[in-house]
Amino acid sequence: MLSIQEALAALPDSPPPCTAESCALTDALGRILAESLIAPEDSPTFPKALMDGFAVHNSALTAPTDSAGLTELRVTDTLLAGQMPRSAPSPGQALRIMTGAVTPDGTAAVIPIEMTEFREAEPERLRVNPQELQAGMNILPRAANIAAGTELLSSGTVLHPGRIAALAEFGITTVPVYRQPRVAVLPTGDEVVHFSRQPPPGHIRNSSQPMLASQARSAGAVPILLDPVPDQPHSLADSIRTGLLADVLLLTGGVSMGTHDFVPQELERAGVRKIFHGIRMKPGKPLWFGIAQQDDHTCLVFGLPGNPVSSLVCFELFVRPLLCRLQKQPAPERHRAALTMDFSVRGNRPVCQPAQLSLCNGRLQATPLNWKVSADLNAITAANGMVLLNPEDEPAVAGQTVPAWYWYSNER
């Protein structure tokens, strides 16, 4: 039986990444660039005024001033955003200019209108203080953001809204992104029925399936929900064969010590090479992991425990990092959180305890949630993460920092 660390280390470092596909920029939120993108033009493509005000000639910076310390300039034209300049500022003159407009050659500075003496009733008359002028002020020179040919975003970058803006600025309307991994979710068990059905006596609904499907979505994958399959080798074999067509196959149930736990044998019969079965942890002890390789296609296979909290924890600890790697992303970080209360765990395995994580005054803290058993509803509805507690250590006290993970996100 592996430790948690050994199991994490046994997961493939660099599984074959998903291939690239094209995606419209407006659909690209959260997608991951599969190639570097180069700026096809300068940004900006023209020198640009950054404030509403007046474009002045270099001589204004050293012009003689009156007793009020001001110099007077004659406003000869107005430049709106979107217009090409008709003239350039010359000594003693200024051009009224709006934010975003092209600054003509020969503009030394753009002084904001708030810093001038100007009245709309006398639109040709402008008074400014030369001491408040700095060469280049409020002008964004051509290519000041980026020059054509420079790398704009690198491969592996997640497309968040700011980056979407950057690409739109350059007219990049479709982007090459990694295909989203396909994750097949296959519930097993004689006692399990589809969650839309009324269970016969002694049966339960497959609540893990929509949960794991949502977790897969939150990890940037596309879930494929397969019908629940009973504890019968032939039925399992058929469903497994279908599931192996995906990039990742998650089975739930059938991996423990029960007499009708056929999942490991049927996976191996289907050609899945076992990497590990059994981890010294709670919950999640019977976790099974293997890799199926057929021609060019790889399928990463997890046999998750049957109960929802166990499969939830195993997904967050083991499946999510692999889904990140398939998209050339770093796995979510393991943090350190300060416990908000004394908390001890019993038993002989490290415990991944569901918890509520929050930031308080810039410090990450964790409130472990009491659970009666692995199937506790409270833990599954109230928790947003988990902490790692070792029963072999001294009982943990409030304020002590412990390893902690957020659930449900690739980013945290």
Add this chain to the structure above:
Amino acid sequence: MLSIQEALAALPDSPPPCTAESCALTDALGRILAESLIAPEDSPTFPKALMDGFAVHNSALTAPTDSAGLTELRVTDTLLAGQMPRSAPSPGQALRIMTGAVTPDGTAAVIPIEMTEFREAEPERLRVNPQELQAGMNILPRAANIAAGTELLSSGTVLHPGRIAALAEFGITTVPVYRQPRVAVLPTGDEVVHFSRQPPPGHIRNSSQPMLASQARSAGAVPILLDPVPDQPHSLADSIRTGLLADVLLLTGGVSMGTHDFVPQELERAGVRKIFHGIRMKPGKPLWFGIAQQDDHTCLVFGLPGNPVSSLVCFELFVRPLLCRLQKQPAPERHRAALTMDFSVRGNRPVCQPAQLSLCNGRLQATPLNWKVSADLNAITAANGMVLLNPEDEPAVAGQTVPAWYWYSNER
């Protein structure tokens, strides 16, 4: 001109929330419950074995033992998950039982197989140590998670994967959720063309639009992208009329000090009641906000600055909290982060400085990003949040904590 705090306080506390709609559970990730949901049945509906092992009668706990400290029991039946019990354990006997199976009445404990002496070759013979038995061990009694009629999830709860599991367990396949707010995004400006087009000289692409649309999506809203409109009162009036049909209308551009900034007047002409125009902050000074009320329909209207970093910051600071309130959600928290470097800002307005936020050893830290001007590409691509710095304060030093916000998420 309002301060940031005054402007935040001026936003409606409780705007009319979105109405409720039905959503399939499998599509419900991230949606928000519009009503409380009650458990329609007990959980579990039957007493359940939590481990693979043996169900024993109460007498086993105090049975006489041999010299090895063990007592011998005769295994009379096997209970698989999904089967209804045919018999109950009696003194001197045990039932083999699998995880998830119904524990018959009269079961005092389920002892895991690992804690017994048992060989498959002699399946009727079981030896256990009574001292290791505790009444109730490894049994989840009926209704131990929740009793029928108890509130399962309350109105306003965000549906994350664990909660989806909880609902699926009870066969709840559709859920009442708040309709997603519709956010119309309307770029204005003579110099602006749609981002798919090649801009004529002096023109730019409307990069803010796909950015704000993505931000809206990340806030749980549905973006509606309207065509860019020039700086002409009639055209603006038409587009505004369309935009007011949404729950939120975001205009970009046309709110500053320029001679062709018609947005405020056209909004007021369209019946939008101004709440504020102008905030003492950088970027974002010319931000305009108002509310349009017509019969039963409310539209919250923002006139955002034209340049992308400014509108990005204004969205995160002002629009996102309102979108959260429309869905009865708390706004993302304002955190405190420790600066990773000395950093000072100039000018006379508080600065929302783009920054990289990260958790390091459980502490939130922030690295402000140097930006040359409000339109800096680096700030918009590299930042994942912002910090608030006041030029009137002492220059901030590394280690000092400052107000900080994450971008792009309702949850952080």
